[in-house]
Amino acid sequence: MIAKLKLNNKKIDLATKKVGLALSGGGYRAAFFHLGVLARLAELDILKHINVISTVSGGSIIGALYYLKLKERLSQEQPMQHSDYINLIMNLEGDFVRGVSKNIRSKIFLHPLNELYSVFINREKILGNLYAKYFRYSNVSMAQLKGTSGAENLPKLIINATLLGNGGHYFFSDENMGQYIDPKIVNSKGIIHYSEHNQIFLKDAVAASSAVPGLFNYVNFKVGTEKHKVVDGGAFDNLGIYALQKEVCDLMIISDGSRQISEQQLIPRKRLSVLKRSYDASLELNKKLMLETSENFFHIHLREGHPQVDPEVSDALSRLRTDLNNFNKFESWSLSNYGYLLTDGISQYLNTPNSETGEFVFKNTDNTVLMQLPNRKFKNKLWSGEKINTAGSNSILQTLNQLKLFLATFLVFFLIPIYFVFFAASGIIPGNNPVVNSYIIFVMYLIGFMSIYLMIVSSSGDLVHYLDYGLSKLSHFILSVIYIFLILATILLILSLIIVGVVKII
Template identity: 25%
Template sequence: MSVEGIGLALSGGGFRAGLFHLGALWRLNELGWLQRIDDITSVSGGSITSAHLGLQWSKLHFDSQGVATNFQQVVVTPLREFYSHTIDTTTILTGMLNPFISAGEKLDHAYAKRLFGKATLQNLPDPEPGVPRFTFYATNLQTGASVRMSRAYLGDYRIGRIEQPTIRLSSVVAASSAFPPFYCPFEIEVDPEAWKKWDEGGDFFKPLANQKKLYLGDGGIYDNMGMERLWNRRQTILISDAGAPMKVFEREGEVAENYAGTMSRVLDIMTEQTRALRKRMFVSALKSNEKQGTYWGIATRIADYALTENHHAPPLLSDNAKTARLAQVRTRLDEFKPEEQEDLINWGYALTDAAMRRYVIAPVVPAGSLPCPNHLV
């Protein structure tokens, strides 16, 4: 398999991630890079923004420089409206109190009502030059493997693939963001006759390919940065990471002694270690020139890109107490006020600008302008 082209990975992290990535996509569009990307992969909160971008792709008007001139109208405005509503409280409470519907099903309904309607994976664009492939990650709770969902196929390397799946986009995003314990497992119905075995792998094809349901969880359980497909297929990789580093408990008594608190902490540690290992592998590949690209994260210090020291225009923002706090913003699926939205959009935009100018594009490219100029971080 030849490894070439450009991939973009959008991490998980609830509505916080969706807004941070919106700022990143905003800057990539201005740089003329959206049309250059061959693959966009996403997890959890990142899948909300990515799925909306994919669904609206055909409406974007690209100029001769590869810039979508109506990006704000088609992509930004509907997403900002969506992120101004709380959907986790009602979906979780209904799932707990109503024995006839799960919280995951209610989440699916909320996504359909507010953003995706009846669209399916087949409503995403067909990949071609200038049009990326959109892939959404969930985790199969039966096999422990990553499940990839795209227009071309739904696949689990331990089972097989279903080609041209017609799963509703709201269900795909609900599965990708089915964070335990409330939304997990999220059930997706499949046709057992549709499974095809991979040329390699598929060690559980026989026992699992005859089942009518997949039991899925948040894609971040397996890979919260969603970079696995890109690692195997793309030479240049851009990673937008809205996952916060795990909080260190500095005081005695902060570690919970109840079962729920302990399990939550254990899950945080496991997620952090998986994320750290993947990030370390990626940075090592960049340093050795095995891969090209760059990484920006919500907890990144923008000064670390050393723009002025390397003859670039200075960064759009400076590190301060407010930018540091953004990494600790909640990862819930609840209402984000306009000020919160603009902070996250500006920070994602500024970090993307710094990372791209430092490591990917020519030094002569000027810095951008913050998309929310009336509200600076």
């Protein structure tokens, strides 16, 4: 942890300061890291002193969930105690892990119904709906977020994004939205009150904050006669510091789940790979500028080292993917535990009471030992998590993502020949059976059409960018229908083959 302080106190009394907490971007990797940071802050009884929470992208996913849980608890009559904050984060851990296990990325890009649905509704809207469903955001609007009961004790929540129109910072808070007045930003939209526009929902604000360019389009918000096109907050400030500066916080606690860009010799000659690398370079520059212009902060960075963590493990954690897919227990526990360990260093600067201990799942004893003394299996689990996120990787998951096929559908093409070989070799299905031959021919046609479809899609990427928007939507609709038909036909084919096999056995 890095401390940059210009306060005179030897031990900082948080009760006399306006304290801001920044949760950086970085997908689920950052979110799991933030979970560990929140856990240790709860144990040190620091969370009750947080006045402003500023979130970006992955930080917005877990930050919004924490805010809702805190709001629910503060609405009760009993005042919150030290142990209540710890129990709240323990409950947050369970709900967040369950939400992550739903594998939102696959549901957005691989689910055939969502493929069809995205013809009429943007994927960014689908992303918001999935956040609401799996992270229990419900359909609460930003105007309703603060409520009345216990609102005076709630910190201010700021969800950060970037406005494409002028390239400036854009935010959604529990009080208002828009842009802070800043002479450096051209045509700033200023502060917009929800009384003028009350149809902004929490799920859509989080979706806008995490709409990474290249994977998602912008999220469109209609404000009066204008349309504000908003994308990932990391494009402007991936740390969430800018909002805390504008809120004039005396002290900032920055949880940084991003990774420092490192030299990369092998960069695949692919548009997405080049785009991602360029985007990472921009994030790194913005991050350095934000930190250089800030003072009085604690910077808890995923890229730091810790004496209780093997250097190879800490390096692997910083390289884990930022995708919205499922994380195995080694990845999630290690990320959270690492954030937890790094946050402990903050206690030497603050006037805090004796800490209490929470029974967090990520503090699993065996996993903690493996972080310090990793075995081969543990290393492979972490290193494979990096490969899934590496451009040009030959991992099965990336291949499936490129082909847009369900795992079940993908396996079908391997199970069919195995099925025939097994039953034919056993003499159950005669080789000259016309029914079986017709099935084989049908399968060949299916594979042939699928190959042609994939070839056209992969080779016409440049052309698609120049097609009329309406024509693109129409072709998307037709291809989605064909895709669903192929899946259903394959399922029926398998069922038919099973029936034929059973009949032959009988």
